[in-house]
Amino acid sequence: EAVIEDLVERYDRGQPVLVGTASVEKSEVLSRMLEKRGIPHTVLNAKQHTREAAIVAQAGRLHGITVATNMAGRGVDILLGGNPEGLALQEVQAQGLEPDSDEGRAAMHELMPGLEAQCQTEGDKIRELGGLYVLGSERHESRRIDNQLRGRAGRQGDPGESRFYLSLEDDLMRLFATGAMNWVMGRALPDDTPIEAKMVTKAIERAQNTVEARNSEIRKDVLKYDEVMDKQRKAIYGRRMQIIEGDDLRDDTMEILEEALATVVDEFAGAEFAEEWDTEGLLREVSGYYPTQFTAEEMNRAVTPEELIESLEAEAISYYERREESITPEVMRELEREIMLQIIDQRWREHLSEMDYLREGIGLRAMGQRDPLNEWQREGYDMFIRMMGGIKDDYLRYVMHAEVVVEAPVQPSLEGAQYIAAEEPVQRPAYAAPVVPEADAPAAIAAEEPAWDDPNYTMAPVIRSEHDKVGRNDPCWCGSGKKFKHCHGR
Template sequence: MGLLEKIFGTKHERDIKKIRPLVEKISLLEREYDKLTNLEIIEVARDLREKVRKQGKVEEDDLIKGATLVREAAKRTLGMRHFDVQVIGGIVLFQGKIAEMKTGEGKTLVATIPLFVESLTGNNVQLVTVNDYLARRDAEWMGPIYLFLGATVGVINPNERSYVVDWIDLQKVEYAIRNDVRAWPKGDFTDDILPEDRINKEAVECFKVKLVNATKKDAYRCDITYGTNNEFGFDYLRDNMVYSLEDKVQRGHYYAIVDEVDSILIDEARTPLIISGPASESTEMYIMADNIARKLVPAKVDEKNKPIPGTGDFVINEKEKNAYLTEEGMKKVEEITGIKGLFNAVDSKSLMLIHCINQALRAHYLFKRDVDYSVVSGEVIIIDEFTGRYMYGRRWSDGLHQAIEAKERVPIKQEFRTLATITFQNYFRMYKKLAGMTGTAETEAEEFWKIYHLDVVVIPTHKPVKRIDADDKIYATEKEKFEAVIREVKELHKKGVPVLIGTISVEKSEILSKMLSKERIPHNVLNAKNHEKEAKIIAEAGKKFAVTVATNMAGRGVDIKLGEGVRELGGLHVIGTERHESRRIDNQLRGRAGRQGDPGFTRFYVSFEDELLRLFGSDRLKRMMNFLKWEYGQEIEHPWLTSAIENAQKRVERYNFEIRRYLLEYDNVLNEQRNTIYSLRDRILAKKDLDGLIKKIISDYLFDLEDYYKQEGKYFGLDAIIQVINSTFLFDVSEEFLKEQLKDVSNDEQRNDKIAEILYKGIKSRMAQGLPEEVFYEGVKVLLLNIIDMKWVEHLYKIDELREGISLRSYGERNPLVEFKLDAYEAFHETMKEIRKELCRILPRLRIMEQRGAESGILSLDKISERHDEVGQFGARNPFASVREQREVETIRAVKRPGPNDPCWCGSGKKYKKCHMESDKLKDMESSGVMYVNRK
């Protein structure tokens, strides 16, 4: 400790010192509230809720009242009183910080203070746990506190079943409230656990709660919602894939407490949440496209690589590794398929066929067997262009790999596409206020601050820690180390001392289990697979003669309470069989022993064959390893060696932190783009100024075309604008009309805005034709969402591909991160252009009609036939090439989708949400006949 710390105290001591006056005020107010009846406490809570909702925020006085109410409710319903240090922990969490509290200090109870106080605002507040069992257990366990104070509690589950917490017997609750029945004696302010025989069992029985089945939306409607980090994240992604506001389940990201915050925000930070689905294209389409490609002939090109008319069906661009059809090729494909107007179609099935044909041409003419790929045992394996090695498990994206599989006549594997993705780092940074709890956070304080702006405050223990943390024992080999562990366990087991053996992997757990069985020592093995079962086993691990082998995370969140007579034996004996890369994980294992002032003992057994020392040990440590001549089974125990191992851990922690921070830089790029898309979706879902949005899209599309013209060295004047209006928007306009409309404009922006206004007015008139506005806007909403979702999925594909290959840029002495940001920005810019292009292509070709019949509310985007002199081949290489033909505009029919709880349309008898709801959402744009929407 430095001189300044001796004078002013450590940072944590200063933090606690600032909070103590609040705790004193809460304790004083508790003496007043203790005199109130149950009914009066409930009324105080109701008044406080009304006050906070009116003012829209929680002030310090509200925090003091709210914390006192929670303490009082816990006493009366559960017979538990928040210790002063637990109140300190609750205030730290309310402040949006991380509270480091040792194992057994009652983090579950601590969280009730900030959760209740923040819920007073009317926002949904959340408690995030590492597994479903803990979410259910904690919500049910703490439920009586919240319900007594008038707050509602829900639990979200990964499957369809979620829960709300409710009283088991309302009559008993009313009786207890009316007769002022309390679990904790009135006038008792003991800052300790109340002995069992002093708790009023009648009150505990009256205030019992249960979990009642509910929808996920019901669980989120509650004031307080418990759930896992995975499920909260997936619900956010799913909410941004819905087609109706009513289908969203979450209601904002206001405040969350992350339990085991180090595990979720650090250990799992690099693991993204991904919702994926099979790619829409079928294997038959690839085979069909391959057969077509085999019948096409390459065209001859001039010196500018332009196709010479009449010489062939497609052009190959080897420089860009691309292929595109000529006009002759398009006609030939239409003849082969028998699909007239294929290249003018707007349905995604036709577009996908065109895409597959292009990929088939690339597969045949640009990708060579035994150069770009090889066929091994019926599989297409990519060959690394730099090393020449086979890249097993890697596949080309965007259907190219399937096209090559079709070319080689090997089984075609279905592709899975990323539909939505987010990392925990970016998900939890969305919360207006975030807090966390764990037994081990101080070692990662720098990362918590730099990534999440979360300060770590170490909360004092309720009772002094009596645990002994011994120096490591070090052996030459792993075999000697394990033999020493078994000898130690055997000696302890004879005395009845409970032993917990921690391992870093399932494999090591199984090795030790076999060795224990050989010595006939009964034991349990926990590998973090069945959380509920393991919680029961770990809770018994403190009893006499118990031997438990556990991997790092097994049974986390459950206290090990000492059995009868174990304190006299020195408490729980924890043996670590290997140092983890992170000191934090080792501290978690140590924290299993010595809870709430209990005795305990911990020691790590280490060998020079352990991965940590082998890979990250210092040169000095490695020289010592080589210098020492150990006899078999000899051990070394020295504080310097323990310190050297800790330094190795610090090196690994720093290395891993830099990796996580670097990866976050990459994900931040996608995060900004995701926020843009999701905000756009929310605006469309709410039908917020759809007229203004579409006019803006049309105006921006005109700017896109102007850029295209400039790149081609052409002028985007009146002639070009008229051609676009005629061919893309299907309106015949004269030069005189356009000049008259644009006579007052003074710049390109005003010009494009004016044209967009004219076009949209005409499109809306043609589409709606006297329909109620809600019908028109519902159809437009679904169309916009379909286009955005389709293009966003394609964009995620591009980003995945870009991320995979970006590291190669470093060979060219370029910064991969800078290159990724530039390329990702350009890709997103192109995606937004594609969204605008698709809308402007499809919108003018639709007419919305309300279909009246047995089922009201069915929307039909009906088929129309129109003749136009010039129709643009949108999607062809030149978007302004024109043809003269009778044009049929594609049908897209919008039919009301069943409600989530209605019977599925397929006749299975299942609820729609459990049958075809998700797949229908993905297929909305894949069928030329049906698009499902809800009329609101």
Template sequence: MFGGIAKSLFGSSNDRYVKSLNPILAKIASFEPALQAMDDATLANQTVLFRERLANGETLDQLLPEAFATVREAARRVLGQRHYDVQMVGGIVLHRGEIAEMRTGEGKTLVATLATYLNALPGDGVHVITVNDYLAARDADWMSRVYGFLGLTTGVIVPNLSDEERRQAYASDITYGTNNEFGFDYLRDNMKYERSSMVQRPFAMAIVDEVDSVLIDEARTPLIISGPTDDKSDLYISVDAVVKQLDDGDYEKDEKQKTIVLTEDGTEKVERILEGAGLLEGANLYDFENTQVVHHLNQALRANVMFKRDVDYLVKDDKVVIIDEFTGRMMDGRRWSDGLHQAVEAKEGVTIEPENQTMASITFQNYFRMYPKLSGMTGTASTEAAEFFDIYKMNVVTIPTNRPINRVDEEDEFYKDTHDKFRAIAKKIREHAAKGQPVLVGTVSIEKSELLSEFLRQEGVDHSVLNARYHESEAHIVAQAGRLSAVTIATNMAGRGTDIQLGGNLEFRAEDELAGMPEGPEREQALEQIRQEIAAEKARVLEAGGLFVLGTERHESRRIDNQLRGRSGRQGDPGLSRFYLSLEDDLLRIFGPDTLFARMMRSNLEDGEAIGSKWLTKAIETAQKKVEARNYDVRKQVVEYDDVMNDQRKVIYEQRADIMDADTVGDVVEDMRAETVNAIVGDACPPNSYPEQWDIEGMKTQLAEVLNIQPPIDEWLKEEAIDPELVTERVQAEADTMVAAKAADLEPETWTSVEKSILLQNLDHHWKEHLATLDALRQVVHLRAYAQKTPINEYKQEAFSLFQRMLDAIRVDVTRTIAQAQFRMEALPELPELPDFITTHFDPFTGEDNSADVDAGTLGLIQTQIPPMQMVQPSPVDVGDDPAQWEGQVSRNAPCPCGSGRKYKHCHGAV
């Protein structure tokens, strides 16, 4: 109560914060007359002056008012758009590393230019992240006019670019791209063997458009780069045979979560069967050594019990094809991850294709937390403000609209079932469209869009359906969704990036209708004609009540509902919004309790009858809050587990960078050899033991296998003063002498390249294996909860000991490779080329892979052993202009002589 009184008197903390920025707005405005008086060249030269002032010790905060005023004036001249004061407020919020919540139609794309320009002045690069490739390319093209006018360079990262093109884009002052492209480039960079082949620069600042979609919705699933593993068909078949011997009483299943757990009796039964099959190490199924077996066992259980043939998948042409649960369509080419697809293949007796092993992965949370400054903008963030601060330490600031909102948000309407609801929706749409009011209909799935489309056809209503991911063509449809009597059905309005302007959008109409018309008086006349048509049509749409937004269902997140609602009532236009619900909606069916009210509605509501009340709407919002809290817990858990891997990832990636940057790595290799000798001698000759108790034969075997030496240990044992320390020193000396002799046969530069290559390849091989083990561990560690242990704490302890084991294995393998390998080279060894990857990032809502991977169809084999060193082909000075003559003269991995920037084997040398 008192809080409400205080808020009405003094305003909310958000209002007070926005008000505190007024002095800065006044200062920005004070520069405007002087800047307007400048000619274009003088205005453009402001960037040079700002950079000089930065070099002389001024800060970005001190430059902000003048820099913002400069961008405002440049945008007015170049785009014909002058930033509103509320857009200036948004720019200040972005510069401070916070989230600007701005309503749809308030011009977020233009707001970003302010903070982007200011933070690009130091020259460290600013990344502007959007949700799809179309928006990245569109915004880069649109806003680069302003940046270019002021002397800054702009790059854009989209799929199918070569490494050289990516490097140039990242070297620009401002780089546009999608979250997936930036994340995958980071992972790829940290798998390369030379610093010069990396494309990204050190991170400085990122501005994320549709920040809630990128940092929350898509953050449910990590980015993964994977490649095929060794064939494990026999293991899948063996484990499948074990599972088929189990009865219903051997496991407990949860169909809602699609999980299955062995009972105590089931565990004992499985242990006996596995032991008989020789698949169990030790007596206990859940011993550390059996982590991989347990993982495959769990997947085989899910495949046999939870996944049904002709419901979840079908078998066609000796392949298991997934069926989309939303549309019922076959999804050729899509495979379940984590060995589940292979488990289903083993169940059905079809050919088992190798699973893909994770080679690198990162969550968006940990990727974006690497930026020293991170900010974002969206129309809906306040409902997730706690999560933004908790995970990213970003505050959400709600920016007031430029004009007051005139939209009317009506109460929800409830129906008994989906059929009644959709019939009522179709009639309501026909009524509004008949009087000229445009209608935007939001659905939660493709299936519901198609169902509603059928109802509208029966009512004789013309309409457009948006549900595929063709962003460019969809932008044209969305842009015209505000025209007279237009009816548009959209599955998800988040990230469409195009305003719905009443009467139509001039830019898109000109693009559609005047595509082939050259510049000149005739085109100008046609443009003026379209302008007049739009103005007349807008007046009629306003008279009809503006855009009517109709939601066919409440989403589990209030944010998505608000995104849909926000499409209506832009820039003070009138508008209307209403949601239609039924007891068969997923939100009410799965998360709504089977209350007395629900039973009364089922029994008392007549067919086609509707009911609406504030109490019902409030109850729905409460259900949504519960689901949001649950989803937050899921995402938080993803982060907690990835944080463990992230610490290890940083260590590995830093080590790789140090190796690549170092002039020589001899000291690193020498330290590894010394530690390996210590370990071998330490195991064979324990401290405080007598020589006759030492495992001499075991030590000889180890020294021959790992260090490729056969020291006269028997002679040493005859000495009275012999002890483990002396043995260690002598073995170390012999090993060093042997390696020094190998190094002497090669040029110093060549030997350094050999050591670097061996270090990096071993590091990568073991890191890849470590990731696979961690994946398996994460799948089964929750079972520790039955022993009253906290799974995340158990995971941290196990992951740490696994990491230590991995470092030990790297040390031994590097030492063994250098000791055993034979080097006969006259030139620098060519570092192995990275294989073609599969990059995956599944959309958490649709299940589609939206990683936009260009290499997914061209998998290369990943080498699990250190490949033999190869001679570098000398590059010819002149290979001529005829590509037919290049074969045999140009190295497969050399840049193509045509100048494309791509490797010869991927360009003119492609087979």
């Protein structure tokens, strides 16, 4: 009610007012209260973003009241008396003309002198009234927001004033008030009793300092938690970029294969004596990677786990090389890259969901006398290592079992085909041989045509470039030291 009474008084004087509210809902509540009092005004918030330029152009005129959220209000530059260009644009649009058309530009050019004089006259009157009046419906948690809103008045040498209203029931005072303010709040004062004292102003500043310090610590805490995800994100995206740029995955595949076989052998046949080996389980795991020809009885004949690993590796590598030869190395490299990219993307999405779930409940670790940040770093690292292991495992299973189907080229059917001669003679191409005089034509033709019937005639051998078979990831033949794909293979 105090805000409305102040606005009515300023409106009657003709002084333009910019009202700052904390949210869209509060700006609409204040707008409805002004409508009940019959005070014309405009609302500038997120719902009115399409009319923002028109609203700002009118905000500095006589009797202008603009109710805005802080996000919209503290980012505008209000000219006393109004913006003549904005007013001319509104007039042209009201006449149904396009501002970019020749007629629209001519109409704006005609209106500008009168509007500039009008805005200048109104601006002088408003300066006599005290300039733009900024009214804050409440104080905010950050002094920076209050100062930015207060800075809308008194710009560019113009006069201006500002005032902020604060209820003792606002969250800022209710949660962060000091002892003196609690005493004031405990007094049985009427709801509309104004309180103006230095003690109140200092208490508000202390409350804002407390909130700003708490928010700063929250931001630092969030940054510490995000450092874990940032390192993981860089590792995943760096690996993806290497694959996209054409990195050869053959050596990586061999390394993953050897690592996977060593892991399963250690799990199922890591005991010292062969009688304690679980060869049936080992056979099931190995068959998941590639179709092995070993049987459980043959695996039991191995003397040591190292011997068993060597036998399995030799068989797996031989199977991989046969697949590579059957579908050509180029197709195999492309297949490896496609599979690796798809598995990385799928596993990374699942990992992000799991990390979000962990982040929601990690704060409860403090109840068990454990630091939530340390727990987040430790468990996040463990989950990332498991994800990388899952990527390798899935990749090996897919790349060793994927089938490549090469479609045969479609041969066009010649049944029912008809030959249609050209209706006009074919013109001589621009690059044809020079015209030979008619008398010398037979000799010239005989000289140009090869002697097909001559037994001594031989075809000139076709010399293939020695660079045709250079792989994309092989060193370039020019000796620059770069890969072929980054040098002459571009």
